[in-house]
Amino acid sequence: MRHRSAFARTLRAHALLTGLILACPAFAQSAADLSVCADERVKTAVLSPAQLAAAEAACGRALSSAATDVDRQKAAFFRSLMRFLQVVQAGAQKPLKADGSQPGYAPPTEQQIRQALADIDVAIGIEGPLKGDALALRATMNQTIGRHSEASADVGAAMIAKPEDPTPFVQRALEHERAGDINAALADLDHALGLEPTAGTALSARGDLLRRLGYLSRARTDLAGAIALGPPFRRLALIRKSEVELRMGDLRAAYTDLIAASREANDLPRKDAAAQNAELLISAGDLALDKLKDPDTAEKHYQEAARLAPANWNAALGLARVEEQRGASAKAAAIYRRILASTKSTPRLLERILASYRLKQLTQPARRADAGPFRSGLEAGVAASKASPDGLKRIAFVIGLSDYTELASLPNARRDAAVMANALADMGFSVVEIAENLGKTDLRKTPAIIAERAADADIVLVFYAGHGVETEGVNYLVPSDAGLDSDKALRSDGLPLSELAAAAAKARRGALVIVDACRDDPFIEARAVAGSRSAGGGPAQPGPQPFRAGLSPSNSAAPNNVVFHSTQPGKTALDGDGLDSPFVRALLETISAPGKSLDEVVRETTKRVSEKTEGRQTPAAYGAAPAIALLPLKAAQ
Template sequence: MGFGMLRKLFWCCVILVLADPAAAIDRVKGDANPAIAAASEAIRRDPKDANAYYNRGNAYAASGDTDRAIADYTTTIRFDPAHVNAYYNRGNGYSSKGDTDRAIADYTATIRLDPAYANAYYNRGNAYSNKGNTDRAIADYTEAVRLQPANANAYFNRGNAYGNKGDADRAIADYTETIRVDPTYANAYVNRGLAYEKRGDFAKARADFNATLGLTQSATRWALDKARERLSALPRPRPATILVEKAGVPPSVAAPGVANGDRRIALVIGNSAYENVAALPNPVRDASLVADVLRLTGFEAVTLLTDLRKDALVNALREFAARAETADWAVVYYAGHGMEVGGINYLIPTDARIAADREIGFEAVPVDQVLNAAERARKLRLVILDACRDNPFAAQMKRTMTMASRSVSRGLAPLEPEAGTLVVYAAKDGETALDGDGTNSPFATAFVKNLPTPGLEVRRLFDFVRDDVMEATGRRQKPFSYGSISGRQDFYFVAGK
């Protein structure tokens, strides 16, 4: 898609709605005639009553008679030159008639009388946008959001303006702010998706377009149609695989901190670009970060896989199981969606379609398969699941199983793995983990922070991780460990100095 097309797409959904405070036009949905009659009687009694003209102007505006509304606001200003709302509402009238220059003049007069009038900056920004004066529009939107930080439209329109200037980074940042203020703002998801697509970040683009399709109650027809159009045009996601090996180099040479020359291997999976539900922003980044840290702490082989469909996920586990037969340590880290149905935990591949709970076994991969993939390692089997997020299919899943668990929409069920296997959840069973507002999830951040600490035994390591996550999330998320490993041996990612 060329940049010219992107410019057009940015503008086809610009919000140019006029912002009106309660003190301005009282938009009566009923008959405005009684208000007009009452204001006219007040004017008959006192032809210099500025407020009476102002009120009648509001009534005319509510009835759709813009010309008479403008005339009354003009008379208001003649009798009361400091009547700030009369300037503002007359500016709205001129704007609705397409008289942009006069609208700008009136918004400017409003701001002169009241420099904190946020909506005047916002509407003047819209007027400048209509004139093609992008820099002045951006300046006004910036002042509007400074004065009114919850003005989602101002963030959105400023994002459009930055997009038209070719500044994709700032456009994306503003669409993100729009969504933070109003998570149902479908056009912001679409425009951010278009910006990501222009940059070649197809996973994030797909996530935003899928998120749009989930907002059927608030999305415009344009937003839904555009999301479907772009999803069909995006290249299909493919697993990204990185195998990091230090072939022929003894672990003790590659990383002096590795104890006993143990052969360590790891499978690291991050699923972000879900095809049928909203994508997750962090798992791919989390997996990449974890893979890097494992490699640096002396793992002989680290296989990093991202955005796995079911067949690819099953194959990855099968191949890892074969490699684990000759390993001392086998570590699996998974970040992405997971759920529990009928007391069984599942990892959700990116191509899953789950319309009813009975379909889970056909569409997802049981966690038991993950445990089986690691069980052949001789000393330590460690499975880490940052998969306790809200069930994305909960709203659409039909309940058919009489034994379906209470926690179909909340986290995972507890596990009792075989002795010698340790399973770590990012959040305790039945609870949900946070994806985080930053580049990485709270759990991944705490894990990679503590993992390289010399002399930190693995059980103690996850105590540190738990404390850091609880502190970072205000105790809303508590990681939890299940199973047991040999009490006769200590396990260190990095041996003590």
């Protein structure tokens, strides 16, 4: 099984490259090899590895027998493209590891694409009709391998060689966005669409950027335009538009878009299309179950997904949740047990961990109800299954805030908290306390509770997933009932991260505070969403104001206390798709091997996150880690 993020990487790369291919002038296809080399199907579909290899071989034959410079340039251009696509697809489509953990993704290296670079250099060296396209393709390659100054030079040259082509402006917009200059990125995308109003790459890129900025009406218009163009833009644009509709409150439109995306069949190789369509049907089922309150429709989609991708256990998790909603606890428990029995060989599979958590909730009755915001793990169905062999008392406090009243919801946060709590209980933590969707009153109570309990513990771990913002150098965790203007009252309504860290530092031997909260300022986004809703289909709003991205450094960590941010200061963390929060996946994969010191946990998780996100996200740690194992060596054996 592969995850939706892998498919998204492939589709994004292919859509951008398609802009280059569609712009290529038509040639008379007199030679058979040249016709196979310039495979027209690459304009509308992701070709299979075998098809790409066949096209590459045909390009080689055409290149060696080319009678004119025009033919030689075309053969070199398309062989470069086919070689590059093979490397990108191979890197993006790795299966899960044998133990169920997700493989790290590393973007292509210069060495891996050296043949593609050599071919495109040949194409650029020929003064022919594809020179501008070849420069743009080399710019994409350089962007992919991280050579941004070379990419910028190629983009500039492509603009000169082919000033009417929108693709270089899309590429420069991506560079502006990477550098944090949102207004410059939007200006380039506007210019690209001025050159060609139906440029699929520009419509998709601008729609996605406006979606992330919260300008939803404008995003919906652009994404609808990309959808109308058909493959290869249609599927990904439908997925993004579904997210826009959900945030605008049109649940039925969001559902309809997901179903439409799941019916796409000819834009991916058959096996990949089945796996991607299964993921989309699961998302549609989740929406039908959780938002539309229609378990019968949800069940139908989960069943179809299970037929398309039998190894995708998210479909089975969905069917179990349907039975839970119907009150059929025994049927739900049977499904969870089937998942656990079928995944014994993949202990790190997150779907297995979640099935274990939900089964415990169903079958282990609550033993006590704590006062205050935290529930005991016993009450939530999570009980420590292994005593700590080194005799140290380990306590975990897990906080997940997903369902915000007025701010953007974070679907993964509460689920990540559940998976984390279950994993820590299974790995040897003596006590696991859980808090979910805390309002301002309860959130501000948590430091006192943690401080009191930590004083009686050797090691404390605090995990927080939810919104977090920085203002005037102070990091605040945002309660679920924060209003649109609560950023002006953060001192009274939010919880300073430093208070949470100071409470955990009361532990006798050491503490690790993990904060997966480094996202764009949710208040600015929420106000943009509100403005977008009120504007409806009217005039476009003015350009977005810059976001306060991410958190500031936590430089005041107490001795033997580490504060671990999911990304660097001023940067944003990725929430992921489905059970695919990259930071949480990496963290669980790291701590599942016991005996690691806190410092080793931090370093290994950082490396894994960077790999999974192609370098777009790198965690940051503050404080001095004690020389003590987060989990004892024998705890999980």
